[in-house]
Amino acid sequence: MTAVTPLLGTALDLAAAGVPVLPLRAGKVPFGNCRTCAKNACGGRPNMKTPGPCTCPAPCHAWASATTDPRVLNSPQWAPAWRQAAAVAYHPGGAGLTAVDLDNAAAVAWARETLPATRIVPTTRGQHWLYQGVMPSHNDVRPGMDIKSLMSYARWLGPGAGRMTALPDAVRALAVKEDTTPSAGEVVSSLPKRAPWNRSVASGCRHTERFVRTGLDRGLALVQARVESGAGSQAFGAARFLAVQHTDCPGPCALDIAGEEIVAAAVSVGVPEPYARRAVTNGLQTAARGAA
Structure with missing residues (x-):
């Protein structure tokens, strides 16, 4: 049995709680593959992006070697790694x-x-x-x-x-690739002109038009400032912030019209229209679910 070092002890405690763990060497990186697995000759772990037949008992293949099995953590094949380990990692x-x-x-x-x-x-x-x-x-x-x-x-x-x-959807939205405008003068898509939000279309809103327009215009400015990247995520945030302000209104507040302004702002700095529309819809719906 492997000598229980402080790091191995931490790993065993985490494994007992159902958290898959692995050792890290200096530099906060996993240990390299063994000779059998060098250059992924073994085919990789079965649960990696490219599945393979590897059943190697050593801590190869980085995160894919993470385990909750104390027999593996205490095994002779893992002992050299624990002796040299600088930290414990886990597979979220x-x-x-x-x-x-x-x-x-x-x-x-x-x-x-x-x-x-x-x-x-x-x-x-x-x-x-x-x-x-x-x-x-x-x-x-x-x-x-x-x-x-x-x-x-x-x-x-x-x-x-x-x-x-x-x-939350806000984190999931971050993972969607955004394409920015390829070059000056080019547009990803063109949206038809729509009437902006005003109090006349929000008969059930408890806020003044000035209050809503101030917040909306600030959100539009933040989206349009993201000329390099991040405009889609900012559009999500602007839509979510806007919707939160109206969770106590009897309605209707015509947030779909305000949302179209946010979509147009995102498209104007190069975000593809489908992504912009999805980000804004998710932002409005996330706030509504949070208020439920």
Whole structure:
């Protein structure tokens, strides 16, 4: 049996709680494949993106080797890795979780303004926001922000603090690739001109027209400022913020008309119309579900 080092002890505790784990070497990276698995000659783990027949007992193939089996964690094949390990990692998707990795203060500030509160784990440079639910993993969904869930690992830095909430549409929307305008003067699509939102189309709204237009115009400006990337995600946030303001109104508030303005703003900076429309619809619906 492998000598139980502090890191192995942590890994065994996590495994007992149903969290698949693996050792990391210096530099926060997994251990390299063994000779049999070098250059993926074995075909890969059965649960990797490209399935293969590998049943190697060593901790090969990064996140795909994560396990909750104490016999594997304590095995002679894993012992050399634990002796050299610098940290413990876990497979968020295998634990039914998604970790939003915020790598700097700006990313953290954006999350606080845009994403639902959930459990937060402090990291060296930022925070991990943990949600219940899984999704594909994506890197660089925004500046300083990665999504770690299926087919990825995250360093274990403690349980964090706060009540964990369900994976929101706002995080799922980040994973949808946005295509920006190819070059100056080109447009992705053209939308027909529509009448802007005003009080006359919102007979059941409890807010003044000035209040609603101020918030809406501010959201439009934020979307149109995203000329390089992120306009679709910003459109989601603008729609969600707008809808939250009207959850207590008797209605109708004609938010669909306001939503069309947000769609048009996103399209104007290069977001494909189907993506922009989906982001805005999700933003409006997410706020409505949250108020239910």
